[in-house]
Amino acid sequence: MQQVNAVVFDIGNVLIKWQPEGFYDRVIGPDRRKALFHAVDLTGVNEGVDRGDDFHIVFHALADQHPDWRAEILMWHDRWIEIASPAIDHSVRLLRTLRQADVPVFALSNFGVETFEIAARHYPFFTEFDRRYISGHLKVMKPEVAIYQMLEDDCGFDPQTLLFTDDRIENISVAAERGWQTHLFDGPRGWANRLVDAGLLTKEAAQ
Structure with a gap:
């Protein structure tokens, strides 16, 4: 041994x-979640956070870049602990x-x-x-x-x-x-x- x-x-x-897709499926439904993830590179931005980018700055900037998805993008920021649970x-x-x-x-x-x-x-x-x-x-x-x-x-x-x-x-x-x-x-x-x-x-x- x-x-x-x-x-x-x-x-x-x-x-x-760690279940971003599951969180969004519950909150906005699978179809809208798929459209969101196709339109917005949430995963890529989150990888930048994991590499040291400022969480608050980059997700608010992303929301500004995609006004049609602003509320959904800010869920990742504002309700992050629900994604990272239980x-x-x-x-x-x-x-x-x-x-x-x-x-x-x-x-x-x-x-x-x-x-x-x-x-x-x-x-x-x-x-x-x-x-x-x-x-x-x-x-x-x-x-x-x-x-x-x-x-x-x-x-x-x-x-x-x-x-x-x-x-x-x-x-x-x-x-x-x-x-x-x-x-x-x-x-x-x-x-x-x-x-x-x-x-x-x-x-x-x-x-």
Whole structure:
């Protein structure tokens, strides 16, 4: 069994749901949502936020550029926490149980500076990581190699002793190429089993 010195969590769709399409489907209906996403590059602008663009400035500017969609665009800004919800409770319990077991727990996530602050006010566990590597602060995103290198240079652990979970295969693949142990997240039950297999938690503790 390979040694694990620290566990690295992605956040979106691992610890909290991230579901822009689902939010808009509920609020404005699937047909209008499809038209909105076709007309306005919401996802691209959000990636800019994850890279460090100012959340408030860029979404208000986008609304100004698309007056016919202004109300819908500003929902992304004004109701962002509804898009980034709910918490995945079992995953949160696993994070906290690892910390109680004195296992260092890091965050490695594509997240904006302002949106991370919003989330941290809503989800207390955002402040509970031992270290946080957030793209908006670092100005580089997964799966770019530089953000993995930044974590390695800072954390002090051999990359082969890091266990990383993420829901996107491209993010996992880069970590694996660098020698990290990895788990493609497809639900908290599988992640719990992986932590048990790694000898980090008992079956009872991983429930």
